[in-house]
Amino acid sequence: MGNEVRTMADIARLAGVSVSTVSRALNDSPLIPEETKERIRRIAHTYNYELHVGARNLRLQRTQTIAAVIPFGETSDRQVSDPFYLEIIGAIANKLAEYDYDLLISRAHAADEGWYQRYVLGKRVDGLIIIGRKLNDRGIAKLVELGANFVVWGPPLPGQRYVSVGSDGVSGAAQAVRHLIQLGRRRIAFIGGDEDETETWLRRRGYEQELQRAGLPLDANLIAYAHFTSESGYFAMRQLLARAPDIDGVFVCSDLMAVAAMEALRQEGRDVPNDVSIVGYDDIPLAAHCSPPLTTVRQQIRRGGMLLASKLIDLIEGRQVESVTLPVELIIRESCGAKVRSARGC
Known part of the structure; x- marks a missing residue:
């Protein structure tokens, strides 16, 4: 780029400050010291920053x-x-x-x-x-x-x-299901988002591939779809329990739905993770602070x-x-039961 100045990021680089500092200085914020403001204004003036950007956007028909x-x-x-x-x-x-x-x-x-x-x-x-x-x-x-x-x-x-x-949805789902299988789970359900969503389709592929690799049957009664919302995740879990009461593991395509699924299991008298292991997807901040803390596939x-x-x-x-x-990463917490087993020496 050399000394060309097109954006606040360029001015920030020349001034040795952050982009937010440049923005505040050019807007005369009282939070920025006068000396810093003056240095930034001098750089902007030297490179005709405001006129340069405006003329360029007009010429290129840009809206920014x-x-x-x-x-x-x-x-x-x-x-x-x-x-x-x-x-x-x-x-x-x-x-x-x-x-x-x-x-x-x-x-x-x-x-x-x-x-x-x-x-x-x-x-x-x-x-x-x-x-x-x-x-x-x-x-x-x-x-x-x-x-x-x-x-x-x-x-x-x-x-x-x-x-x-x-993110690699197939790999993420496969890691989740493989982990559940390693914990001894055999009746593993799948709660997807909207059925016509590409992300749901990719994660179902990973789920099915890992079951087949382990020699476990594919069972339509273990598959339910929701809408990536808490309410729909809750009702999908209730639906699965009605169809297949022997479920012992669930892979859920979002953390928000997984937390709701855990509540549905609790209301049916199922203990998470002793009776049913749960793995979510995303690793949103809530995942580490729900009860029990959620094992999940972390997306970047x-x-x-x-x-x-x-x-x-x-x-x-x-x-x-x-x-x-x-890449994705499996984050192991307590909802799958792995930490409980480790603490017991199992």
């Missing part, structure tokens, strides 16, 4: 705004306040701030193929970050057709013609959000960008 779009289905009532969304959107917003970009957050009906028109054809934003995708997602296919600047949360799939960043949510933002900026600037699959 990115939209984070959360598609939802007919039956989905998952809210933006979901802890997973809050963490990934927070990371996206923080990273975009380094490039002087604003973030617009929107929910879009997945069945409405016209939602992209409001953003791409209407030129309301410079790019899109799609958080969540359906199997055979027609909205994403249309974005590809339009040549839009966008990135998607989720691991790259065979034949994919767009950039994505996500914050890193993923930052990569989504930086890769989209690279696309907007015309740079070559590759998709990324982030």
